[in-house]
Amino acid sequence: MIAVVVHTARRELFEEAASTLAGVDLRWVGYDHEDDIRRQVADLLAESHIDGLLLGPVPYTACRDLLPADLSVAVTRSSALDLAMTLYRALAKGWPPTPVSIDTFDNATVDEVARALDLDRDRIACLPYCHEQTSAEIAEFHLDHHRRHDSYVISARSAVVARLHGTVPLLNGMPVPSTIRVQLHELALRIESTRASALRFAAGIFQLSKQDGRTDPDRARVGMTNLLVNTPEFAEAWIENRDRRGVLLFAHKALFERVTHSWVTVPALDEAASTLGIRVAAGFGVGASARNCVLLAERAAERADREASPAGYLIEDSGLIIGPMTPTRIPLEFSYRGHREGLEDLAGSAGLSATTLSRLAALEHSLAGRPISPGDLAESLGITDPSGRRLIRKLSACGLVTVAGSAQNHAKGRPSRLYHLHIDDALKEQT
The missing domain is CATH 1.10.10.10 (Winged helix-like DNA-binding domain superfamily/Winged helix DNA-binding domain)
Structure with missing residues (x-):
C-alpha cells in the first residue's frame, strides 16, 4: 500500500497519473490547508500499515519527524518538463514568456529551461522552495516583482495560488501526470527492491576467536550452539555445527538485519562473553548462492577477529562491508536541537x-x-x-x-x- 498526500484540488491529477500503476493499493490523504497535514499523516500512520509514502515538499516538511525510519518515502519535485509546459500555457494565453516570477522550482531547473527555450534569464525571478518561507512571504515576492516589471506569476504552491488569485496574472505550475507517474513507479519499484533484498539468502558464522587460546574449542562450540538455538530471534534460522571452532546459520537477510539492529550491534557476542566466558567473532555474508554466502561470512568473521574487542562484520557480494558491529547497542547520544519548546x-x-x-x-x-x-x-x-x-x-x-x-x-x-x-x-x- 502506498499513501499519497496531496492537496484536494490536485487529487484528480494524481489519480490520473496513478491509473497505470498495477499491483498497488493507494490510500489518499487530501488536505485543504497546510495546517491540517501533520494531524492527517499522524492519523494515517496510527490507523494503517503502509509500505510507501508519496508527498510534496510542503507536506514532507510538516510531518517528516513522524515518519518511521524504515518507511520508503518519495518527495515530488517539479521538473523541467513541468515548467516548460507551464510556459507554453502562458504563450497560449498570449502572454510573453518573460518577465515572470516563479516559486518552488530550483534555480538549476529554471536555468535549464531558459537555455532550452532561449529566454532572457535576467527577466525571470526565481524563489526556490524553502521550508521556512510562508505562503504570505512568497506571495509578497511575486507582488513586488509584478509591481516593478508588470510580470505574471508561476506558482507551484496551492496556498500561494489562493492568495494571489484575481490580483495578478497567474498560472499554477503543477506537475504534469507523467512526472507524478514516474515518481510513483520509482517508489513502487524501490519498495519491491527493498523487499527482495530482505529476502536474499544470507549466512552467519559465529566462531571462537583465535585470540582466545585457553578455551576448549569443542566445549565452546557446543555452548555457542545452545546459546543461539535458545535465542528467540534466531528461531527461524537454520543452525548447525560448522567445525570445532564455529557455528553456521542460514536465514534471510532480513532476519540478520533485525537481530543486529540494522547492522549496528551483535548482542550474542556479549551473551557469549557473559554466560559462556568466551570471546566470539561474528561474520555475515550475503551472496548469490549458499556457497558464496558462506565464503563471504568466513571473510567477515576473519576480519571481525582482527578487532581489539569482540565484533561482527557484514560483507555482501556487491562489495559492501559494514563493521565493526559492537556487542552491545550504542547509547543514544543525540538530542533535539534547542530541546524543543517546553x-x-x-x-x-x-x-x-x-x-x-x-x-x-x-x-x-x-x-x-x-x-x-x-x-x-x-x-x-x-x-x-x-x-x-x-x-x-x-x-x-x-x-x-x-x-x-x-x-x-x-x-x-x-x-x-x-x-x-x-x-x-x-x-x-x-x-
Missing part, C-alpha cells in the same frame, strides 16, 4: 535533566509506538538496569509512561513489564 519546563517538573528527557523523546520516536521494558530502556540510554527501573518509576509518577502489558523473554524468570512512553504527548499539551 521540553526544559517538562524536564524540570519531572525532576530530570533536559538532555535526558530529550534522549527519551528521541527513543520514543524510534520506537514508533512500540512498548519497551525497563531493561531495554536502560540499554538504549547506556545506563544500568537498576537506573532504568528507577527512571521508569520517576516517569510513571509524572504520567510520562503507562503500563502496556508484560513479556516473557526467557522460559525461566519473571516476565518483564512493558511501558509506553508519552513524552511527545506531554510536550504537545504544554504547547
Whole structure:
C-alpha cells in the first residue's frame, strides 16, 4: 500500500497519473490547508500499515519527524518538463514568456529551461522552495516583482495560488501526470527492491576467536550452539555445527538485519562473553548462492577477529562491508536541537535533566509506538538496569509512561513489564 498526500484540488491529477500503476493499493490523504497535514499523516500512520509514502515538499516538511525510519518515502519535485509546459500555457494565453516570477522550482531547473527555450534569464525571478518561507512571504515576492516589471506569476504552491488569485496574472505550475507517474513507479519499484533484498539468502558464522587460546574449542562450540538455538530471534534460522571452532546459520537477510539492529550491534557476542566466558567473532555474508554466502561470512568473521574487542562484520557480494558491529547497542547520544519548546519546563517538573528527557523523546520516536521494558530502556540510554527501573518509576509518577502489558523473554524468570512512553504527548499539551 502506498499513501499519497496531496492537496484536494490536485487529487484528480494524481489519480490520473496513478491509473497505470498495477499491483498497488493507494490510500489518499487530501488536505485543504497546510495546517491540517501533520494531524492527517499522524492519523494515517496510527490507523494503517503502509509500505510507501508519496508527498510534496510542503507536506514532507510538516510531518517528516513522524515518519518511521524504515518507511520508503518519495518527495515530488517539479521538473523541467513541468515548467516548460507551464510556459507554453502562458504563450497560449498570449502572454510573453518573460518577465515572470516563479516559486518552488530550483534555480538549476529554471536555468535549464531558459537555455532550452532561449529566454532572457535576467527577466525571470526565481524563489526556490524553502521550508521556512510562508505562503504570505512568497506571495509578497511575486507582488513586488509584478509591481516593478508588470510580470505574471508561476506558482507551484496551492496556498500561494489562493492568495494571489484575481490580483495578478497567474498560472499554477503543477506537475504534469507523467512526472507524478514516474515518481510513483520509482517508489513502487524501490519498495519491491527493498523487499527482495530482505529476502536474499544470507549466512552467519559465529566462531571462537583465535585470540582466545585457553578455551576448549569443542566445549565452546557446543555452548555457542545452545546459546543461539535458545535465542528467540534466531528461531527461524537454520543452525548447525560448522567445525570445532564455529557455528553456521542460514536465514534471510532480513532476519540478520533485525537481530543486529540494522547492522549496528551483535548482542550474542556479549551473551557469549557473559554466560559462556568466551570471546566470539561474528561474520555475515550475503551472496548469490549458499556457497558464496558462506565464503563471504568466513571473510567477515576473519576480519571481525582482527578487532581489539569482540565484533561482527557484514560483507555482501556487491562489495559492501559494514563493521565493526559492537556487542552491545550504542547509547543514544543525540538530542533535539534547542530541546524543543517546553521540553526544559517538562524536564524540570519531572525532576530530570533536559538532555535526558530529550534522549527519551528521541527513543520514543524510534520506537514508533512500540512498548519497551525497563531493561531495554536502560540499554538504549547506556545506563544500568537498576537506573532504568528507577527512571521508569520517576516517569510513571509524572504520567510520562503507562503500563502496556508484560513479556516473557526467557522460559525461566519473571516476565518483564512493558511501558509506553508519552513524552511527545506531554510536550504537545504544554504547547
